[in-house]
Amino acid sequence: MNPRRDFLQKLAASAIAVPFLPLYGASLHSVPHNRSRQDRVLRVAIMGLGGYGTRVAEAMLACKRARLTGVISGTPSKIRDWQQKYGIPEENCYNYDTYDRIKDNPEIDAVYIITPNALHHDAALRVAAAGKHVICEKPLALNAWEGQEMVDACRKANVKLLVGYRMHFEANTLEIIKMRNEGEFGKILFFQGLSGFRIGNPDQWRLDKKLAGGGALMDIGIYSVNGARYMVGEDPVWVTAQETKTDPAKFGEGVDETIQFQLGFPGGAVASCLSTYNMNNLDRFFLNGEKGFAELQPATGYGPIKGRTHRGGLALPHVTHQTVQMDEMAGIILDDKQPVVAVDGEEAVKDLKIIDAIYQVCKTGGKLELEL
Structure with a gap:
């Protein structure tokens, strides 16, 4: 029995009518109107x-x-x-x-x-x-x-x-964004994002094109795609990319093993990024400007995140990322709170447009202009 594949088959079928449950009465989770x-x-x-x-x-x-x-x-x-x-x-x-x-x-x-x-x-x-x-x-x-x-x-x-x-709520990441916004790094010139690990079980859904939609780029490389945007503080306007596959048996058609991609930004900065399922010890962001730099290593793991800048180390306290995320998302949904870095669907569609373009340019070569 494979519940995920059963689910996928059911989603492909036509919708079926189901009876609704009756309304429930008050419970321990109900919130009084006067709160x-x-x-x-x-x-x-x-x-x-x-x-x-x-x-x-x-x-x-x-x-x-x-x-x-x-x-x-x-x-x-x-x-x-x-x-x-x-x-x-x-x-x-x-x-x-x-x-x-x-x-x-x-x-x-x-x-x-x-x-x-x-x-x-x-x-x-x-x-x-x-x-x-x-x-x-x-x-x-x-x-x-x-x-x-x-x-x-x-x-x-x-x-x-x-x-x-x-990561949009992680303290060290937000401190670097604050420093950038305050001009601490000067004009941003370069970003490097390294995202990768050696994937294990060859039968897992992440290596199934129908369920994953791709390979390393969809799973781990998206951190560098998204990170390039929030670290530089701009959306890219062009992309180039190159794919390398050393194990076609494990990484089948449409499942990328390793992709290097480059992004260009309207302010003149460039990004050089690596996404892979075939190398460990790759979780690093580096941002360079005319007046200073910032580094996160690890940059996107479950923590603690470690960072440093030209002014010294960053040692902001670690709180479980998912705890912070869910409390912050409660504020966004219930109070219309605005996060420092967006976490809405429009933000995610921009990342998907870049990923779509990376896959396209891996096949066609050259440079592809982006409109996000």
Whole structure:
């Protein structure tokens, strides 16, 4: 039995009508109307109870403004385990056929989609149609076209679409962005992003083109794509790229092993980045300007993130990234808080446009102009 592939087949089939659950009465998770906006708690259902879903759930135990109140999974045993571990009531548990019923569940405000990439698009459309906010792991979708459909669907349903860009809330990263905005580095000239590791199990979904939409670039290289933008502080206007594949048996057609790509920015800065599934010890960002520099190494791992600049080391305290992310996203959804670096669907579509262009230019060669 493979729940992910079963799910994919079901998504490809025509939609089926399902009865709605009745409205629930007040519970321990209900928020009184007289509580202040800052006291409101975002009630979240996690879709996809795998390794990263578990990491998010554990991190949410320390959240002040976000609470795990529901689960969606194709594996009944996982649902039972999560019910026992996190105290989730039966009426807040759904499978992939029944989760449209969250429409009538006041105990769920948002659904965090943590499934293989190919499943993000249809799941987001269904969650939005149910009137719930969408939080989706990156990459948002398989390509920019799918991502834009997700943005449009959420806008039409008047719900927010946020993406799991946890580094946008990380303290050392934000300190470098603050220094750049204050002119500490002067004119930005160069960015380097190295993102990679040696991937293990050859049968995992990340090496399945239908589920992953690609290879290393979609999974780990996206950190350098996105990081180049928030470190330089601009969106790129051109891209060049080169692909290398040393193990075609493991990395089949459409599954990239290693890609080097270069980005050009309107202010004159250039970026040189590496994305790979075949080399370890690659998690480094370097930003260089006329007056100074900044480095993060590790730059995007689960932490602690370590950094230094021309002024010395950065030693801001480490807080579990997913805890900070979920509390900050609660503020964005409940209070319309504006983050320093955007984490919305439009931000993610820009990354997908760059990724689409990288894949295209790997095949065609040359330089491709970007319009984000």
